[in-house]
Amino acid sequence: MKTIKLLALLFISTLAISCSNDDDGHGDDHDSEEELITTVVYTLTNNADNTDVVTLTFTDLDGEGGADGTYDISGPLTANATYTGGIKLWNATENPAEDITEEVEGEADEHEFFYSNTAGLTITKTDVDGNGNPVGIETTIATGSAATGSITVILKHEPTKPNNGTSSDAGGSTDVEVTFSIEVQ
Template sequence: MKTTNSIIKLLAILFISTITFTACSDDDHDEDDHDHEEELITTVTYTLTDGNNNTLTLVWEDIDGEGGNAPTITNGTLSANTTYTGVIKLENATETPTEDITVEVKNEGDEHEFFYASSVSGVTITKTDVDKNNNPLGVETSVVTGAAGSGTLTIILKHEPKKPNTGVTDAGGSTDVEVTFTITVQ
């Protein structure tokens, strides 16, 4: 009986030690020792410019953050069979002056990646910029439209995705922002 109690005590000590060491492990994987406090993204602006300098600006704005009021969304219409240059900008409008979060995303490009998906047949979006390791970043894009149609365009920014990856489902990481626009191609 005394041996059984000793074994139970020993197992309990080993179990508690394992929990303590596991809870104290450094699993941040952050070589640069950045704080990575999540930034508040209140505004996503995706500007598309065609070869004739015609510009379409899609804007998602949620000044009060999650909850509260619904975001204000400016959707848009693209021309059929046209190539656009795209640039995305992220902002925190609760700061004075407004904070440009895109600067941080570019500076920490190896820890971020944008993903774009459209439900409109014939619309393809290609990332045209890369991070310091030559992996896609997605602040800058090329958008090519096909025939007329309508649907959605979803933009997702992932933090600490696996790079390289085969797309958003393979990327892992956490989602910093996800917005959906309604678009029409005509």
């Protein structure tokens, strides 16, 4: 029995070491260093009226733990409409600002956005990774009747794929999480 326990401990130790080597950038071509995300821009364009564009922007230039970030919502969503959405992530501490969305797209199998809301919206991810699993850089949003509420956007790194569509089921680590107050008119 003692031999089995020692073998199990050795096996678990080997797994922990090989997993940590994947994350330190030394055993593969992936740049696994966590990127600073200072800005999230979620742009929603009404499919029936391309002049109806709503932009949800979060900015936190000093990162987590410093001053609170700021939110800017350009206007209300139209009731009973369908919007095409696209999300962009930036590191504005670089000059010029670094487009983090490119990295997420390049490592789509290791990332997934999750959306939840309290305004009666239906949010659907419309892009997929190389394995056919949702990514969520591109979305559609169907609004219902007039309402107020919020949209929460979460980007997970190394989530379980496939999953049940919720960030809690996906596991992984959270790269960014922001909640926008919205209005549907």
